[in-house]
Amino acid sequence: MLYVISKGSVEQYQDGQDSLIYLVTSVDQISSKRLDFVFTDGNCASEITEYFDNLESLERVIDWPLMESRHWHNTAEDPDRMRRRMAEFLVHREVPWHCLLGIATMTSDKEEEVNRILEENDKPTYVVCRRDWYY
Template sequence: MDMRRPSRQALIMHFTHVDNLPAILETGRIIADSAVGGRLVTEVGSVDIKASRRSRLVTCPPGGFVADYVPFYFAPRSPMMYRIARDHQAGKIGLYPDGDDPLVYLVSSVDRVHQAGLPWVVSDGNCASVLTRFSGSLDDLVSMVDWPLMREISWNNIPEDQDRMRRRMAELLVPREFPLELLAGYSVRTRARETQLRRLLRSAGIINPYVAVRPDWYYGYTRGEVRE
């Protein structure tokens, strides 16, 4: 059996705050953190994590730093989104306050990137970890990503496997920028966000886009709520 096909057909997903979409739609591309500058209206990422990605070397061609790439996860409900949702729930001061509800998934696939001839790099886990490896090989994409873990809802470390969280944060990294024409569609948490997103897309001249409402791709914690 050809093990490449399930991996090449795999969805990849980049999420951003809905406030950032007008600038993304205007430029027609997602721009890497190291070059996005003032076009980013609402920052949801941790300052410390962003800084570490600007100094973390990608150890295979085309090289550079992790922040020089547009990042995509292979599964929703990432550990990063969990932290965003929990910070919102706890009402932590000085951090992005609004949780995961305003976040929009921009969804593509490995196949779309590969067929477009874009360069890319895969990581086998959290790019901030010294354990994480990088490769630009399609064969390595099959073996480096923990595909069964990507299909699970729970990714927490367990006594017999203390590396699950790191592996769930595997990424497909596209250098510099990612053209929106390679997107398969968008996903949001609620019908209200769908209405807001469709209005933004229509204003940008994007007619009849694929937009899915996927609450199961989110945590949705609210202030003071306890949910396991």
């Protein structure tokens, strides 16, 4: 979705990537707080995507080398790469603030803005600019 946003191809959203921030947590944080979750082996919109709620399946069903790859388009040898790359980890209802490990932004200007907002609301959190997480 972020790639599509970067190309301006989401009709309902035209504010670009700079306005978007990542709220970062971890599987360990979510599971240790006993929050309800599911994860998928690919894009949720695909009929062949499977859903899991057992963390023992995580290593087996997620294509970790593909997740770390910079290029993940489908190929003749592997026509299912894009679907698998869009695997999701979904938490039911909400992720409590105390489960956040930090926030990532695209630009240092956005990082400063987020830090200012957090300070004004007494919510100290680690904020970092991660340009390479964006297109």
